[in-house]
Amino acid sequence: MEWAKESLEKVEGSRAARMKQQAPMPSDPDLILKNFHPDYSGKERTVNAGPNAGDQKFPLELADLLEADSPLPATHSTVTDIETDVLIIGGGGAGAAAALAFEGSGLNVHLATKLRLGDSNTVMAEGGIQAALAETDSPRRHFADTMVGGHGENEPDLLRILCEGGPKSIEWLSQLGCLFDRNPDGTFRLRGGGGTSVPRVLACRDYTGLEIMRVLKDAVRLSSTNVLEDHAAVELFDDGNSTVSGAVLYDRKKASLVNVSARAVILATGGSGQLRLQGFPTSNHVGATGDGLVLAYRQGCRLAFLDSYQYHPSGACYPEALAGQLVTEAIRSAGAQVVNSEGVHFINEMAYRDVLAAAIIKETQEGRGITTPNGKVGVWLDTPMIDLKNGEGALAKQFPGLIHRFERYKIDPVKTPVLIYPTLHYQNGGISIDSQCKTEVKGLWACGEVTGGLHGKNRLMGNSLLDILVFGRRAAESVKEKISERKLLTLNNLNEFRKSQLQKQITSPTFFPKASKMKLEIGKSAVEAETTDSSSSETSGGFEPPDPFAR
Amino acid sequence: MKNIEIKIAGKPISAQPGETIVHALWAVGMAESVQTGCAGGVCGACTVTVRYADGKPGGTELACMKPVEEGMEVFPCPVEPDKAVEPVINPDALTLQSVFPTVNRCTKCGSCTTACPMSIPVMDSVMRMQQGDFDAVAEDFTTCIHCGLCRFVCEDKVKPHNMGLWVRRSLGKSQPELQMADEDLNLIEKEWQHLMTDDKQERIQRAKTFREKGSQ
Ligand SMILES: Cc1cc2nc3c(=O)[nH]c(=O)nc-3n(C[C@H](O)[C@H](O)[C@H](O)COP(=O)(O)OP(=O)(O)OC[C@H]3O[C@@H](n4cnc5c(N)ncnc54)[C@H](O)[C@@H]3O)c2cc1C
Ligand code: SF4
Ligand code: SF4
Ligand code: FES
Numbered sequence: 113m114e115w116a117k118e119s120l121e122k123v124e125g126s127r128a129a130r131m132k133q134q135a136p137m138p139s140d141p142d143l144i145l146k147n148f149h150p151d152y153s154g155k156e157r158t159v160n161a162g163p164n165a166g167d168q169k170f171p172l173e174l175a176d177l178l179e180a181d182s183p184l185p186a187t188h189s190t191v192t193d194i195e196t197d198v199l200i201i202g203g204g205g206a207g208a209a210a211a212l213a214f215e216g217s218g219l220n221v222h223l224a225t226k227l228r229l230g231d232s233n234t235v236m237a238e239g240g241i242q243a244a245l246a247e248t249d250s251p252r253r254h255f256a257d258t259m260v261g262g263h264g265e266n267e268p269d270l271l272r273i274l275c276e277g278g279p280k281s282i283e284w285l286s287q288l289g290c291l292f293d294r295n296p297d298g299t300f301r302l303r304g305g306g307g308t309s310v311p312r313v314l315a316c317r318d319y320t321g322l323e324i325m326r327v328l329k330d331a332v333r334l335s336s337t338n339v340l341e342d343h344a345a346v347e348l349f350d351d352g353n354s355t356v357s358g359a360v361l362y363d364r365k366k367a368s369l370v371n372v373s374a375r376a377v378i379l380a381t382g383g384s385g386q387l388r389l390q391g392f393p394t395s396n397h398v399g400a401t402g403d404g405l406v407l408a409y410r411q412g413c414r415l416a417f418l419d420s421y422q423y424h425p426s427g428a429c430y431p432e433a434l435a436g437q438l439v440t441e442a443i444r445s446a447g448a449q450v451v452n453s454e455g456v457h458f459i460n461e462m463a464y465r466d467v468l469a470a471a472i473i474k475e476t477q478e479g480r481g482i483t484t485p486n487g488k489v490g491v492w493l494d495t496p497m498i499d500l501k502n503g504e505g506a507l508a509k510q511f512p513g514l515i516h517r518f519e520r521y522k523i524d525p526v527k528t529p530v531l532i533y534p535t536l537h538y539q540n541g542g543i544s545i546d547s548q549c550k551t552e553v554k555g556l557w558a559c560g561e562v563t564g565g566l567h568g569k570n571r572l573m574g575n576s577l578l579d580i581l582v583f584g585r586r587a588a589e590s591v592k593e594k595i596s597e598r599k600l601l602t603l604n605n606l607n608e609f610r611k612s613q614l615q616k617q618i619t620s621p622t623f624f625p626k627a628s629k630m631k632l633e634i635g636k637s638a639v640e641a642e643t644t645d646s647s648s649s650e651t652s653g654g655f656e657p658p659d660p661f662a663r
Numbered sequence: 664m665k666n667i668e669i670k671i672a673g674k675p676i677s678a679q680p681g682e683t684i685v686h687a688l689w690a691v692g693m694a695e696s697v698q699t700g701c702a703g704g705v706c707g708a709c710t711v712t713v714r715y716a717d718g719k720p721g722g723t724e725l726a727c728m729k730p731v732e733e734g735m736e737v738f739p740c741p742v743e744p745d746k747a748v749e750p751v752i753n754p755d756a757l758t759l760q761s762v763f764p765t766v767n768r769c770t771k772c773g774s775c776t777t778a779c780p781m782s783i784p785v786m787d788s789v790m791r792m793q794q795g796d797f798d799a800v801a802e803d804f805t806t807c808i809h810c811g812l813c814r815f816v817c818e819d820k821v822k823p824h825n826m827g828l829w830v831r832r833s834l835g836k837s838q839p840e841l842q843m844a845d846e847d848l849n850l851i852e853k854e855w856q857h858l859m860t861d862d863k864q865e866r867i868q869r870a871k872t873f874r875e876k877g878s879q
Contacts, residue, residue: 231700231708245841248877252854256873259858264867268859283841289750289832291801309874319806322705326809327835330828333747397701433683433730437703512806516781517704520728627686628694 113430113528119482122455123492123529130449131500135457141467148470148477150534151420151569155390161612163414163552170418173387174402177620178409182606183634184347184360184369190601192358192373196222196338198591199359199372201345202380202404204232205321205577206560208328209584210378211337212288217592221337222372224361226344226381226399226623230329233382233397233561234580237321238440238513239305240313242574243278246302249310251275258575261307261464262568265417269547270566270583274575277582282314284581290327292316304445305573307464313574318440318513324577343370344623344632347606348377348407348556351599356411356555358601362632369634375598376555376591379404380584383539383561386625393436394536395427398628403621404562408543410609413551416564417541422571425450425461425468427535429490431521436535439493441465441573443511447501451492451529452480458491466570469534482531490533495525538576540567548594549587555599557591559583667733671696684726684737685709697726697739704728704780707810712738723778723812742811745825750832756795763826766792768819775813775823781806785813785823792826800830854879 113120138144146152156169159178164170170178198214200207203225214221223229244254254275259266282292282300292314293301302311316323332339342364349358349371358373381404385396394400405415426441428434444450444461450468452458452475459471472491475481481489495514498507507526508515518525541564549557560580567575624630666677669684671693678687685702688694700706704725714721716734726737748762760766766789775785788803804827813823857879860866873879 227700228698228706228708231706235706236701236703250851250854250877252851252858253874253877255858256870259867259870260874264863264870268866272855272859279841279843286835286838286841289835291805291831291835291838310877317805319705322806322808326807326828327832329809330747330832333744334749395703397703397706398699432681433686433728513705516806517728520730624694628689628699629692630689630694 113523115485116482119453120528122453123451123494126451126455127494127497130451130457131497133457135449135460137460137463138467138471141463144467144470144474148473149466150390150392150423153390156419161614162409162609163412168419171389171421173389174384174405174418176615176618177402177406177622179615180618180620181610181614181616182347182410183619183632184603184606185634188360188369188603189371190349190603191371192601193370194222194372196220196372196374197595198222198376198378199224199374200378200380201359202382202560202562203227203229203339203341204380204382204560204580205234205325205328206382206580206584207378207380208325208332209581210380210559210588211332212328212335213585213588214337214592215335219592219595222340222374223332223337224340224343224345224359224372226342226403228341229332229339230325231397231399232325233400234321234577235325236395236397236438237577238318238438239442240303240315240320240574241324241577242305242308242312242572243282243314243578244275244312245279245282245300245314246310246312249312251278253309254278254312257307257309258572259568261572262570265568267565273547273586274566274579274582278578281578281581285324285327288327288331290316290323303442304462306441306462306468307572313442315442318442318511321577345381345403345407346621346632346634347603348411349601349603350411350605352602352604354412354553354605355596355599356553357599362634364632367633371601373598373601376557376595378587378591379408379543379556379558379562380560381562385536385539388625389421389536392423392534392536393427395424395436395438396537398625401622401624402539403623404558405542406621408551408556408558411553411556411605413553413556414544415542416544417569418539418564420540420569421536422465422538422540423469423534424537425465425472425534426493426532429488429531429533430484431523432486433521434517435488437517438535438537439514439530439532440511443493443495443498443514446498446510448497449494451494453482453491454480464570465573472532472534476533484531488533490531492529493532494529496527496529499526538571540564540569540571548590549583550590555596557587559587667731669731669734670736672738678731680731682731684711684729684731687731698741699727702727705808707808710740710742710810710812712740723780723816725780725810728780740815742815744811745814745822748825748829750829750836752833752837754797754830754833754837756793759792759795759826759830762829763822765820765822766826769821770819774816778812778816780810780812781808783807788827789821789823792830797830797834800827801834803827804831
């Protein structure tokens, strides 16, 4: 990193002095937020169609999708291809937890997911999961921390359920076979996180989501759940009487549409970071395009708090290939400071995420950032401090993922700080649900990142992994209690929606990031799709990848 | 920056130095040719094999993490998941051998270790599995992303990552249950009522005090 030599020398020069000092918390966090947080940039508007027409504002990119037309052909048939009791849409942590909670219920469960099972935001989670397990802690204290962090906007009922579900969820995961980091005495290792007043974050190194997702995935594969991979939900069916009765899926491998009739539908499609609001990079997986928001909205579900997104303060900013990818907050908890181009520790890194992100944007806008050869600007995260504080090898032991990712690019975070800039990370808002995960429309439940209300206007680290476990399973419990008879499949709600004012030139959901140029080719008739399918499997069937070790 | 040329399953495409294989495919509208999930190196969807023009040894890679190189040839190499195996309480070497009979077929060829994109000492860990050194196995597979490449390259049908997960889950299931402390339910409910007051302003004030003290 020759191009940053001068600034790096300043960072090294000030390190010894900085080690001994805590930087102050910002004196006027609200002012920093108003002036520098992307939520306040004014790049938002109200929408003109659907249940939120004319009320709250949405980011411009999302507002367009909410007004857009469905990609489904107007003549689409409503003949059932698959009949199931429960259809779960989304194969991340929330969907998997819901599926497992149906075991033994006698209900037939299908789980449809756009990518492969587990390819999701969940598997990417690094830092950890919150649960009130410390002696000085309690679910009430967890509630208080989260309420303050969410600026008092969290739905209290949902939040209480979340916090009370912490210890039980950890126990549930442990019994499934999750291994969280432990102290030498065998107790769980708990760390602090931005906004926690006591150590409350459990982790499996910096691969917490990977550990949880691979265990859930394995358990789902061993369960009676029917998993439909590479099946993206395109639209929901209703019974003509405003009750959701199934979904249209797109089978990506066969390029064909599949009609599913279900007595209950659970949406667990996760977030929307890949909409890359305001041109920000994102930490999210490629399927995070807000599909569930669009599907639910067309059925008449109101959306809440979608004017608020979480921009994670530490997205990688260099090298370019890693741009937007997460550098976990736990590194800051462990002692790495955020430092500007002059080597000044300008803010206490345990400030709330939104404030810290805004403060970093402020530094760069006011000329105290570091410009990369690709023209991106960021500030330093002083990772070498971890070993200085906690002993040699501490960084590698606790954060193998960080080292692994950077070493390919000949950057060793043990010796050199990494460059960071806020990255679009989490959809704070989403579909409104009640304390049973019911949406405002009958027959439709929702859980996980696709929902809104729980986290208020700012989510704390480690609360959404807990969210998906607690509410994923809760959605299943509620379905078991409330499941109704099978209903007709109609596209009534969609047809009604199509009558209101629409942007006819674009369709939604988008399914994939714009940059990927991937599209679902729904226009094809079933016959066409079938013929292209059989011919393509012939050509690709005989292909064998070469032996990787042949010289 | 000058563009370079790489080949995907025989088809030449142009790419930018510094970008990954996945991003190069996106740029030319060929995203569907390699299955992608996280685009961040943790889901294991984007497995490929690569060969280099200059004759240096190729191998297996994650397309979302591997930067493009001039003349590189890339072959999509999707790995289907293997049948899952139910974990057990208190696992030992004998149980492992009975549910994964191929564990003893390992010829110590080392291909799995070479193939692993996460630098896991896979072959050594297979030895540890044979010996029942399961704590070490669990540690080895902490960072396993289940891409399946180790199984894919093993000519002797050993299934290192399936066994690794089985060991981890089995050890996990054998952990003692979490002891929940007995608590005064009346006091707890009182605290909840205090915190959940209807007045929004008051609620955040109370939360502020509560989080400092840990009680009302
Ligand atoms: C890099 C990163 C790090 C994080 N770190 C942490 C952390 O340390 N602690 C924490 O608590 N939280 C963390 N989070 C947040 C947390 O991981 C997510 O909020 C949470 O896992 C969301 O789970 P989910 O099941 O709701 O959504 P996801 O896990 O994203 O799953 C949604 C699934 O639905 C699928 N899907 C989408 N659209 C469709 C469709 N149309 N049809 C069918 N399927 C569809 C998706 O492909 C995906 O598989 C992190 C997030 C990211 C991205
Ligand atoms: S590839 Fe198979 S045979 Fe070779 S070392 Fe690995 S497990 Fe053993
Ligand atoms: S151990 Fe096997 S499955 Fe796991 S990351 Fe390595 S190659 Fe992939
Ligand atoms: S896409 Fe997930 S590892 Fe490459």
